[in-house]
Amino acid sequence: MSNYRPTYNMRSLEQAAGDAPTLAALQARIAKSQAHLERVKPLLPPALRSQVRSGPLTDGQWCILVRSAPAAVKIRQLLPRLLDALNQSGAEVSAIRVKIQGPTERAVY
Structure with missing residues (x-):
């Protein structure tokens, strides 16, 4: 019987994704x-901070995912301020979209 044991190069998902160009771009x-x-987030009222998640970023448009319609209304009121803050920090975002997404749904990038 052989004493051969295959060696495995254990890597994290992030490391593996970094090696594939398409996955690296997505990451x-x-x-x-x-x-x-x-x-x-610091510009949002404290009660809303837990209601938002980052969403897709495509062609200079960023999407904020919000858990409820009332939270989405308030976020939409703050959009000019949020967009200004992003652009002042050097982000190249031309528009922010708000999408209502329940807590069990997952973002698709």
Whole structure:
């Protein structure tokens, strides 16, 4: 009987994704979207901060995912302020969209 044991190169999902160009680009878009959310969160009322998540970032348009219609209304009122803050920080965002998405739905990037 052979004593051969295959060796496995254990890597994290992030490392594996970084090696594939398409997945690396997706990973970069997700990170950028999350950074946008962290930049605008301080501008949101404290009660709304837990109601929002970062959504897709495509062609200069960023989407904020919101858990309820009332929260979406308030976020829409704040959009000019949020867009200004992003652009002042160097982000190249031309528009922000707001999408109502329940807490069990998942974002599609």
